Amino acid sequence: MMQFTRSAPPLTSIHPSGLGPCLDDDASKHSLHRSWPWPGLLTSSKSLGRLNTASCMEQLLVHCANAIESNDATLAQQILWVLNNIAPPDGDSNQRLTSAFLRALIARASKTGSCKMLTAVAARADADLAIHLHRFSAIDLASFIDLTPWHRFGYAAANSAIVEAVEGLPVVHIVDLSTTHCMQVPTLIDLLANRPEGPPFIRLTVPTFTTTATPPLLDMSYDELGSRLVNFARSRNVAMEFIMIPSDPSDAFDSLIEQLRVQRLVSEGEAVIVNCQMLPHYIPEETVGAIVSTMNVNSPILSLRTMFLKALRSLEPTLVTLVDEDADFTSCDVVGRLRSAFNYLWIPYDAVDTFLPKGSEQRRWYEAGLCWKIENVVAQEGLQRVERLEPKGRWGQRMRAAGFRSVRFTEEAAGEVKSMLGEHAAGWGLKREDEDLMLTWKGHNVVFASAWMPS
Template sequence: MAAEQPTTERLALALAPPGARPAAPSAVEGAAGRFLARERGKAPRNKGKSPEMGSSSAAEAVGDQPNPRDDDDDLDWTAAPVADVAMPPPTPAYPVDERERDVLLIKLLRSTVDAVAIGKLDLASDGMRWVADLASPDGRSLQRLASAFAEALALYVIVPFHGLCRLLQLPQAAPPGEVAAARHRFRGICPFVRIAGASANLSILEAMDNEEGVVHVVDLGGSDINQWVELVRLFAARPRGPPGLLRVTVVNEADDVLSAAEGYLTAEAQRLDINFTFRRVQSSIDALTGVGGALGIVAGQSLAVIANLQMHRLLAYRKEARNGKGPAGEQSAQHTMTTKADALLRAIRGLSPKLMVLTEQEADHNVDELQPRVWNAMNYYAALFDAVEESAPLVSPGDRASVERWLLGEEIRDIVVCVGSARRERHEKLERWGARMVAAGFSPATMAKALGMTEALARQVAAGGGAGAAVGVLRAVQAGGCFPMICWSNKPVFSVSTWTVRRSVVRPPEAAADAGASGSHHGGGPASSSAAMVFDV
């Protein structure tokens, strides 16, 4: 039996220019064919744009999805689909060939998103009916991905009807225990977060190479206990020996996580004969106040701060609303540098850390408009679903389903369904984070030794096969620094950037906001995509 075509490649085929993909199968020409009619004959939606980071056809076709900020006439998201769509036959005859079914599935899902966005809920209902026939939470990786997005889209439609949601008990909050377990399984199944954690540790070790006094490492939440155990071991193995005192402060909402971290780290430090103290801060990053006092910062001690997949959660909250209108939440050019995340970055800069490590998803989901938000997310999560799929021989179906439902699925729901301050998964690409870091008073710090070791680690993981077979590291050049970009089949999925305090800080709020806005183009073209900043290794 031939190997299954990766989800990202099937997405590329489905979203390729009309002349490069098979026509919609005649078996569904009646209802579904008319539903898809407006998709035919259009120019490719990423016309004239370069593929992202020298990537595969997946990123070429999906990574440059329609951008409402472009001026192209064929990207008019307000254009209505066909006025009338016939109901499907009771038993539609879908194509037998998997490739053709996948093409049809993605085209139907795309048109359904369009219909929802312009309020054509009758068309959206028809589209969801057919998508439900072709997608499956228990099928192949593309079917599972489409099922997750279709479910999120259905929730997006029904959530404004509060009475219906109350009667149906929707949406239901994810059980915290399931989410935590799924996150732990994902770290075990896919190597992305582990490589990012190792890169952060190596960067801290390199920055603190000459420090023999007190080294204070602050985790703003999101890091794994194993990452800090490994950091303790790295300091113990230094040729010059460990620092005089290693302090670790961890921010986390869960008391059991903090207790476990304290126990493991203290035991390991004792075993390695390292002078060590642990400080717990039971809080979420959202509620963190009085940063210096809460984190136990002591002047004169060498400080490293790491924010691991957390900072984007603060982008929904504006520190101030310059126009005084509307609820805090959606990003705009006027508010790009006035979020709670930017305020926290400035507060951290005020602590004068020797190094700050920022790990974030390399994605563009902090967008107001529904269509680009959904398709940017589809592009991103296709790579993660493919990576999970590759682990199938070594991972139980139950563990895989747990990761896709309670971790990736919950993130997809948040991105698609939630609006305003309710949406927390507001991922931004390294280019945007670079602008925020510079505006907050940081300068890029290239950790050359750590970068080389991260690349070597990725090659070692790839040689092991399984979910790590397609893992790699590209070098991203941003704001004058060079950082590791962790990839799956050349599709960037996580970035790890390292920063130090800039000596002189210039913070004109108006200029910072305007400069940040002018350099940001959601959806990515050659001027804004990471392609212009990355070279292959």
């Protein structure tokens, strides 16, 4: 990424307040809008070291974002200089996290043009700022996902609930709304193949996105992926049909829902399972609906997420599994999103140190995906900002309002998840929240798993 000069930038004035309690006092906050508040900081490595804590780096990022939004290029460049010195991209987990937010703020200045001087600087650094995402083969992606319980947790919880819900049913239609290209499906096929009453016929439907794909990227067509999955199922003596439907979160999977509705009319006795794994939060929520409505004065403001869930409910599914990250990235204010993302995404940066060595190729792939997420949250606006996570409680409210009731995960399901977590580093944990399961890292909520039936 671009590097700022290590010599001190020119200062317009010096504020006598000193370092202060890491910018938390009101005087320091207001002084940031007028001048550089820390005398001697730029020439003292000891002073720079005093800022090398997560809370101070967060405050610096917040003030930098405010400076960019208020078009204070001088102050923004000064803070960026400090951040560049205290947060190298190859440092510890907090430094790498901060470095990712640093590049996202530079990208925001470039994309929005909100800080003219920085826009010119960022334009000259586009090559260094570009995030290079790896394209996985199916085998490499499966191996990559197995490194961490981030996705495996949801797979294990959802698969257990699905197998129980379709017990004894001869035809199972699985609608896989996931970000990981059906990587959950082989394990589910294995579980269904071993049913005492024999395996069901499986119909697997997946959406194929019509807009820009999100990481992880697959270096394979869905035609080939489907062929491989059908062959895998056949090797387990399971008959399976693979169906692709061009559809996208941007329109709340309207094409997919419509085709499922038609299929429902002609397929009696078919159990419909909708497996939502970290994909529904890409459906635009109300703030984007407001943006869209401004393009057409006759268009009402609609909640696409509400429309999607109500459409699912109208299909009378046997079960809906909903797994997602337990965070809130929906604020209209960039500073609010930055704070939420910083206080959530430290988790994957902290965890990666336990399972991937520094400098490894897989670690570069892993952290490039995190950088993409951070840039999308911080630098993008409107329909381009697709990372709009909502916390578990809000999804629960949405599901109940759409006519679903929650289903408690059994002790057997929880046991399967605990067994899987035993394969990973200490620090990962499991807890129950109401009927749901929650993956934790060092006691902090990470990913929730929930199951729902029509009420």
